[in-house]
Each structure stands twice: as structure tokens, then as C-alpha cells.
């Protein structure tokens with residue numbers, strides 16, 4: 721309706737996500753579901769790797785996570801954090817098994833304290849599951865891989881895979 725204000729941002733939809741190229745750091749908009757077709761960076765033509773966690777720059781958070789057209793799991797971590805390191809292989813595995821339906825992203829809370837503050841992060845690791853930009857679940861502390869699958873199954877359309 722013209723003149724009507726909307727507080728809720730429109731999901732950009734159709735399973736598209738904006739991620740930085742891991743090689744040249746150019747932002748690319750890609751369809752999650754086409755992860756297996758090896759999308760390439762518009763700038764350097766190298767592959768956009770969606771089968772592993774993507775490193776977030778703080779200023780990308782809105783575009784990559786809150787404007788995503790699908791589920792994004794964000795790991796708020798720090799390099800010195802032991803439990804974060806413990807969680808890392810499970811997150812790598814999750815990203816690989818659910819490539820095409822889930823984006824796994826990591827945010828370094830030391831580099832981007834403003835973003836961590838905005839989400840009220842009090843302990844790390846904190847995992848926040850977003851779906852179309854909305855927070856749908858949150859876990860603080862290292863959790864087992866099965867719990868990650870359970871979170872996805874409970875809050876998204878992703879079915880567990882092993």
C-alpha cells in the first residue's frame with residue numbers, strides 16, 4: 721500500500737544470499753540451492769565456496785545474514801576461545817552436508833564487537849540460527865553435532881542428514 725510504513729524488512733527471498741568471494745572478497749549474490757553447480761565470483765571467476773563456513777565482515781552482517789533468503793547459522797566466536805575451536809569441525813561438517821540449503825557463517829567477536837553487542841552476545845561460542853533474517857534459535861556454549869541438527873530440524877525446513 722502506498723504511504724504505509726513497514727518495520728519488517730522484506731526478505732529478499734528465493735533462497736538467495738550475498739556472500740564475499742573467499743579469494744578477492746567481492747560481494748556476490750548467489751542462489752543457495754545452486755551450491756552444487758559451483759557458482760563463480762562475478763569479479764575473479766573463482767568458485768564461491770558455499771560448502772564451508774563463510775567469514776563475515778562486520779559491515780556485511782545485514783546484507784549476508786539479515787537479508788538472506790534462507791537459513792543462516794552464525795557462529796559468534798573468538799580465536800582464543802577453546803570451546804569455539806572444539807565446535808569448528810562440527811560447523812565445517814554441517815556446512816558441507818547442508819550446502820545448498822544452509823549458509824554457515826562465522827563472526828569474529830574481537831574484530832566486530834559492535835555486531836556482537838547488537839545481538840547481546842555474552843559468551844562464546846554463541847550460535848544464532850536466522851531464517852530469512854529473523855533469529856529463530858540461539859545456543860550459547862559448545863554443543864554436540866546432533867544438537868545442531870536438531871536445531872535445524874526444529875526451526876527450518878532442513879532435514880537431518882548423516
Ligand SMILES: [Zn+2]
Nearest residue numbers: 741744761764
Ligand atoms: Zn572473487
